[in-house]
Amino acid sequence: MERTFTAERAAHARAVAEANHRQIGRPLAHPEDKIEYARLLKAQGDSLGVIAGKTGIPKTSLHRYLGD
Template identity: 50%
Template structure:
C-alpha cells in the first residue's frame, strides 16, 4: 500500500477520514481498518506494513549488491546499447573524414541524432581549428 510503515499508516488514516475502510481478504492475517478501535487489526496493519518495508529495503540492497558485483566483473550495467559499433565507427568516419553534417550522418547510418551526440566522441581541438588555419 505504501513504501514504508509511515506511508501505509498515513494512507489508511486518510482513507478512514473519508469514510473508507481497508480490508484484506487475501492474506490469512485479518486486516480491517473499518473498526479503528480493534487493537489486533491495528497490529496486523503495522506488522504487514513493516514486512513490506523490510522486503523493499532488502530488494534495494540485493539490487545494489548485484550491480556492484557486475561492475567489478566489468559487465555492462543496464540496458544493452542499440547502436551498432560498426555503424558508429562509420558515422565517426563520415563526420571527421568526409566532413558531413549530423543530419547527413543520420540519413546515412540510421542512427538517431540523440544517439549520435551521446556516442560519438567529441572532436579534438586540432580538428575543430583546422579549417580556421586554412582560411587565414
C-alpha cells in the same frame, strides 16, 4: 527472506547466461560498427543530418558519440 531468493535466482540466471555466451544486461542501442562509420563520415565533412540518414542513428545520439 523473499528478496534473498530473488537475488539468488537472478545471480543464477546471469551465471547460466554467461556460461551460454549470451549477452547480459541491456542491449546495445547502436552497434559499434555503425558508430565507427558515423565517425568516418564526420571526418569526411558530412553533416549530422546526412550521417543520421545514412546510419539510422538519431542526431541527438550522434552528438553524444561524436562530440564537437
